[in-house]
Amino acid sequence: MSAKLSIYRQRIRVLKTPPPGTEPPALSIILLDWSVRELFFALDWLNRQDVPRERYELIWVEAFDRVSPEVQGRVDQHLTCGQTGAYHKHAAWNAAVLHARGRLVTLCDSDAVFPPDFVRSILDRFGEEDGARSQVLMHHEFRTLSEYPGELRGIEDLAWFEWLPLWPNVGACMTVSRRDYLRFGGLDEHPAYRGYICGPYDLAWRMVNAGIPEIWHDPRVALWHFAHPDPHDTARSGFSLRTWLEIKRPHVRGHALEAVEAFSTGRMEPLRENPDIWSRRMAARRIGTDFETEYAGMTGPGGFGLAGRLRLWASLAAAPFFHLWPALQPLYLKVRPILRRLGLTVVKD
Numbered sequence: 001m002s003a004k005l006s007i008y009r010q011r012i013r014v015l016k017t018p019p020p021g022t023e024p025p026a027l028s029i030i031l032l033d034w035s036v037r038e039l040f041f042a043l044d045w046l047n048r049q050d051v052p053r054e055r056y057e058l059i060w061v062e063a064f065d066r067v068s069p070e071v072q073g074r075v076d077q078h079l080t081c082g083q084t085g086a087y088h089k090h091a092a093w094n095a096a097v098l099h100a101r102g103r104l105v106t107l108c109d110s111d112a113v114f115p116p117d118f119v120r121s122i123l124d125r126f127g128e129e130d131g132a133r134s135q136v137l138m139h140h141e142f143r144t145l146s147e148y149p150g151e152l153r154g155i156e157d158l159a160w161f162e163w164l165p166l167w168p169n170v171g172a173c174m175t176v177s178r179r180d181y182l183r184f185g186g187l188d189e190h191p192a193y194r195g196y197i198c199g200p201y202d203l204a205w206r207m208v209n210a211g212i213p214e215i216w217h218d219p220r221v222a223l224w225h226f227a228h229p230d231p232h233d234t235a236r237s238g239f240s241l242r243t244w245l246e247i248k249r250p251h252v253r254g255h256a257l258e259a260v261e262a263f264s265t266g267r268m269e270p271l272r273e274n275p276d277i278w279s280r281r282m283a284a285r286r287i288g289t290d291f292e293t294e295y296a297g298m299t300g301p302g303g304f305g306l307a308g309r310l311r312l313w314a315s316l317a318a319a320p321f322f323h324l325w326p327a328l329q330p331l332y333l334k335v336r337p338i339l340r341r342l343g344l345t346v347v348k349d
Helices: 041-046 089-099 118-126 155-160 178-183 201-209 241-245 257-265 275-283 290-296 305-342
Strands: 013-016 027-033 056-062 077-080 104-108 136-138 141-147 174-177 214-216 223-227
Touching: 027 041, 027 089, 027 118, 041 056, 056 089, 077 089, 089 178, 089 275, 104 118, 104 178, 118 136, 118 174, 136 201, 174 178, 174 201, 178 275, 201 214, 201 257
Parallel strands: 027 056, 027 104, 056 077, 136 214, 141 223
Antiparallel strands: 013 077, 104 174, 136 174
């Protein structure tokens, strides 16, 4: 079965990148916008973590072309993807991960409050060794019907608000090793994931299918999410007209049909893999012999194709003739004069 590569194309603009020679961080936190963010307080909370700032980087990725001036001075990397039409979060996240320098990557809401030990808790969970352990670390997220009040003095001020019961929001925030992110093809860029119905659970569930454990992180280091200004917010009414208009495909209780199907059938690869991730994944393979190396690069992502398969079938069909010809040649030489008189010579002299 050939690899199915994404044909989705983006016009990536790198607006900010670390200076050359900067030591890579342990963790890359990726914050996504699709020209909807009204407030950028998440950056304040993430810049006030209780570990040295060089241990992690903040990457802001915009799916479209909007450049928010509130972002530039508060992040380490800033990208725009130049998407058009319905946004594709998975493609934007993949673009950011390809620029990430940390051995761990966190995909999370870009409008949440983060506790001061959020980064440290992730580093402790994965360990300090170079080869980050394989796991899917899902982060809880508390939600409230209240809007963000402005300046909060500290995380303790969150107690002033009424929070909804905690539930496993698989689309909110996830951390995996960058190695595993690339090894499993990244987030699926199939057109089914355009618009609102998508999320980190696509990759998480495919990794779980491969036997990698899913761990739900300690709720004491959960994210805290305030309500959006949208008066039809789903947290308030259970239905948002704006969100409904952004749903492009059928779903299973708010989760992408294709992701649920992959989880149920045990599929581990994306339906449409980002071509750059495919290239990195293939280049990272460790092959034991030159003999196998020839096979490993024989076809490329398209497989043998129809023409290649027909050549192999023809070779298989002709094998008996070439195998028996030495035994049949003496008989042929005896009857050749008769065949020539009859005009039936089939082998040229």
